[in-house]
Amino acid sequence: MDRRQFLKATGAASATMGSIGLGFFGYEAGRDPESYTGWETHEGAQQTFNRKRYARDYPHYKKVGPTSRADARTDVIFYRRGDFMRSWKDNTGIEGLPEHLQEYYRKHPDVLNQDLYLMKEIFPKQRADYRKYRDKFILASAWSNAMGAVSPTRINQPPEKSDFPSRRRFGDSSEPLKMKSAKKTSKLIKKIAHELGSTLVGIAKLNPDWVYLYPMRGRGFEPDKPLEVPKHWQYAIVVGTPMSWDPMYANPNYGTSNDAYSRSRIIAFRLASFIKQLGYAARPHTPGTDYDLMVPPIAVDAGLGEQGRHGIVITPELGCNIRPAVITTNLPLIPDKPIDIGIQSFCKTCKICAENCPSGAIPTGDRIEVRGYFRYQIDTAKCHTFWSSKLGNMGCRICVAVCPYTRKSNWLHKAALKVSVNDPTGISHSVLTGLQKRFYPGPDPQKYYIPSLGGENASYRPPPWWLRAEDFIEF
Ligand code: SF4
Ligand code: SF4
Structure with missing residues (x-):
């Protein structure tokens, strides 16, 4: 056995052992409701102070005379x-x-x-x-004003009007501020994005191929004229937040994209406001439908993750539980680099999303050429038809919930990611997929349908207690 073969064999052995160890410890830990490994529910994580022993029958303010209302x-x-x-x-x-x-x-x-x-x-x-x-x-002022910026429901104006600041908050002109360097500005923008509440942020040079040829309605363009990519759309900043985890696992009925959509939308509008106060152009492209461009390939370019078999970007931190928004700008920035964390290899063997998709919209075959690029292509018509073949909240998101990468960021998930990212053999991908299928099985996809279409209104996981209508409302 030469050195190369030896390294490959030991790499394969450690990937296999690592994966099996993770499966065992993950299963054991998951049985403990305190472990927070991602397959149990976990309530009230933020509110940690036990108020019970301090409870009183009256508030600390006392009524001591006739009351009146403030003018x-x-x-x-x-x-x-x-x-x-x-x-x-x-x-x-x-x-x-x-x-x-x-x-x-x-x-x-x-x-x-x-x-x-x-x-x-x-x-x-x-x-x-x-x-x-x-x-x-x-x-400080730009940040404060950005935090106070409210997102309008629609932009309604073309980029040459809406993207530019009318005048800077500070200063007497609308001239852009002279930034010290693109590197420093990129660091600043990422920090501000996080301060505004973004979980992830990345920067890409905007590839015009990702801009729609004809615009979306209500974005300030003439609807029947091809959209000419504005010169000032040079960079794309991608921000994103996750959907609430427990309802997301209870898809297709209990989860919603709206929670993360609205958070990412507000962040994008605020970040655009911040950039404009520096005197540069900025335009938010936000979920649900207010985009002039396709977000997933831009998120890939910005190094947030890789596009999976289900067409959604898979990130190392949140899996595909991320709802991104984009800000196009001419603020000089340093783009991030795309990443390779082995998802293309993983998706080849995994196929869990395709097997669990009730509509058969996700391909089981290989990637294909789409508009000149090699990628997985889902059947959006089949997917959308299923949205009306079930009850609960609009959309489906089962493919997000079942993807092995979509697990809360805990020790088990982090360790599994480390094994799969560093495995040159791909062996751990098969082992981890097997463990995923064994320990995280979902209902038969047909059961997700409404009863009149032969289903049982099933969800991938039970809903969190606060969405169980039957426990709170008399029917
Ligand atoms: S959202 Fe549902 S129907 Fe659409 S591709 Fe994903 S799993 Fe299939
Ligand atoms: S479920 Fe599996 S095949 Fe589908 S996107 Fe996730 S890793 Fe890829």
């Missing part, structure tokens, strides 16, 4: 001071104010003094210093 016009300081500053005139004084303010200030002359002091003494000084020192706080 928003005077008791909410932003409203009162706003009205006050708009209507105050030195020559008329308190008499020139609206009646409710006159009444208020007569009762509270000390507050009138404070409000006048703010307007006449403090504001002018702040404005003068603002010009001198504002640059120091540019990023």
